[in-house]
Amino acid sequence: MVGKADIAVGSDVLVVEGLGRNLGGCTILDSLDFRMPARSVFALLGPNGAGKTTTLNIVAGLDAPDAGAVRICGYDVQRQPIRARQSMAYVPDEPALYDVLSVIEYVEFVGALWGMEAADALMRAEALLVELGLAKNRDARLGTLSRGTRQKVALAGALVHEPSLLVMDEPFTGLDPIAARQIRQVLLRVVQAGASVLMSTHMMDTAQQLATHVGLLMGGRLVAVGETAQVMGLAREGAKTLEEAYVSLVGGR
Template sequence: MSDTYAIELKNLSKTYGGSNAVNQLDLNIRKGELFGFLGPNGAGKTTTIKMMTGLLEPSTGSVKVNGIDIWEEPVEAKKKIAYLPDQPNLYPKLTGWEFLRFIGSVFKIPQNTFEKRAEEYLKLFGLYYRAGELIESYSHGMKQKIALCGALIHNPEVLFLDEPTVGLDPKSARSLKSLLRKLCDRGTTVFISTHILEIAERMCDRVGIIRNGDVIALGTMEELRQGEGKEQASLEDIFLELTGGEESRELISLLDEEQEEVQ
């Protein structure tokens, strides 16, 4: 068991019909690290996360969470993690409070501890006075917030988030960013997938960029800039160059120029 790494991926691959969705991925995430996982649509981000959380069996390789193999000891490993997908499945006929109590019972959280945590997170995301309403009456953003509360309620050691800011208003997104930073400072490990490059650049300790199932860049912002030989480059610049997005950016710039000429 490693005392340094919260997540250890070794030779992790997933093959569909002869095509590799994820190709022999080796990756170590330190305890307390906020790690950003980036890539174009279809690059292999969600497939990787599902293998890491025990939802999708790898074709080859292993995943360890705090030293526990998630496929050899799934129950023990899953006690330590929480996973919030980009489109969380909720129970529409439960109220917000009932949903959180259900999650609390699954993880056997003591009642006093549960009440304190639930109230804290509900207030943080502005749901405290709506927690008695049925989830089916919630907006998309509110559903995302109650799902976040459910993911955090048992104080997971490792938190997997797939596009967590989708549907959140700016205030809630800022609260989430602040919360994630605090959690990592206390020792929680956060693995976050996002398309919002500004969030990744400002928040994450390290970033990994995946394309066509292969990790093509890995490191801190300083290390990524050094690797590209561009000291002032933003994460967006680096990402677009590595993933072949320069043509899209040039097209957007051209359209902006044409719009200015029209005005």
């Protein structure tokens, strides 16, 4: 079975160095540098078109950079793609699921793709469904589910093999308060268990609740990056909230 990598306390689960991406003569990402320590939540914040999704796609190995490198648990995503991807999981903004499968079948299926034994995959799947409030949907076909429920199913599939790094693109968009709370609780539990979460979001209050680290992205450049409290301290006149810091550091650019 492919499982969680052994990440030493204090080490970096993700290292992004000099990341650059150009498309159609336009610079999408310009020399991005940041690191994520183990057991952290990193929120990538910025307006539409800032480069958030491109960054996540490159980290997940779905797109190739024109410059720079990404390492997950020490493995280069471009040079050692299989080892790097074994240590991570990616949940896009609009997950593509197999609509003919039931919820439990889908999570078991993802576990099998990661080489898990059938009994282990079923046990993990059942536990995740309970944790995410999906037990009542266990045998429902994915094609019949709401967007929020599908998002939770995608998260269950991403977590079944216990990745060291979970990458999520706008995980809270379109969720009702109860579903959003369930996902926040699961993410906190995952981090306490030793994993790390990299996410993009427009929801500043959620980012402030969850994120140990933030990166403010504007026009493909990181305007500010670091521990959440440190970035808030960079704002003019001292920001009391992450939203105030974001407006101060990004709003006028």
